[in-house]
Amino acid sequence: MNLGNKMILVVDDEPRTRQGIKQTLEVWATGRYTVETADNGIEARERLLRERVHLLITDVRMPEVSGLDLIRSLEGQTRKPVVIVISGYAEFEYVQQALQLGAVNYLLKPLDKGELLQVVEAALKRGEEEQRREKLEKLVDHKLLEMDPERSGMGEPVKEALVYVEQHLQEQLSMAEVAGLIHLNASYFSVLFKEQTGVPFSEYVSRLRVQRAKEMLLQTRMSIGEIGERVGYRTDKYFIKVFKSLEGMSPSRYRQQMGDRQTEIQ
Incomplete structure (x- = not known):
């Protein structure tokens, strides 16, 4: 459960990938972020509607509700998470669609831990900058x-x-x-x-x-x-x-x- 920290949601139907990302991020986060997981797009979509997620890391291809579907479901939300997508080398067409839909970056399988942390840090920084801009827009006449x-x-x-x-x-x-x-x-x-x-x-x-x-x-x-x-x-x-x-x-x-x-x- 998220008790106030910013939340990172990892969505992947492959248990090994999902848990690997979670463990890597939890060690890196040292309590600054809550790292949660979902093993399918349906559960993830429900959580995105119910909870405040700051960073969404999702596989682009999953049965029933894909990563692309998840990104599309964010349209119209006032507080969208920053999105990173995961894909295999043969799925780059999906990555391009995800970037067009608003994802800020992508990771290719098999994942490299160093690259994962680098991309996550950059995405979170970008999210903070967007929040600052929104705040200034609201403050200034x-x-x-x-x-x-x-x-x-x-x-x-x-x-x-x-x-x-x-x-x-x-x-x-x-x-x-x-x-x-x-x-x-x-x-x-x-x-x-x-x-x-x-x-x-x-x-x-x-x-x-x-x-x-x-x-x-x-x-x-x-x-x-x-x-x-x-x-x-x-x-x-x-x-x-x-x-x-x-x-x-x-x-x-x-x-x-x-x-x-x-x-x-x-």
């Missing part, structure tokens, strides 16, 4: 990234407005107030801001507040209410509403999901 004052040709008034908003995010900001501070008519400022940033002023403020909130959700233990207040929302209810509209989930759910991923990566 791309519309905010696109608003680079140094590259987008923004005028000084809009730059000043961006700086002011960042420095006073905790306060109750209004477009009229910010426009007045930079000596512009509110209606003109509204048009100018959207033209030069690509988003309306109110949307920019919401996005920046939610971006700051996401950082605090992952980096602090502050309550949802405290974080909402820190980024300028007077009530938890409104903060949660705005957060869900931009992220598709509540702040508490975001903290749970992203916190889990961060723990897995470490």
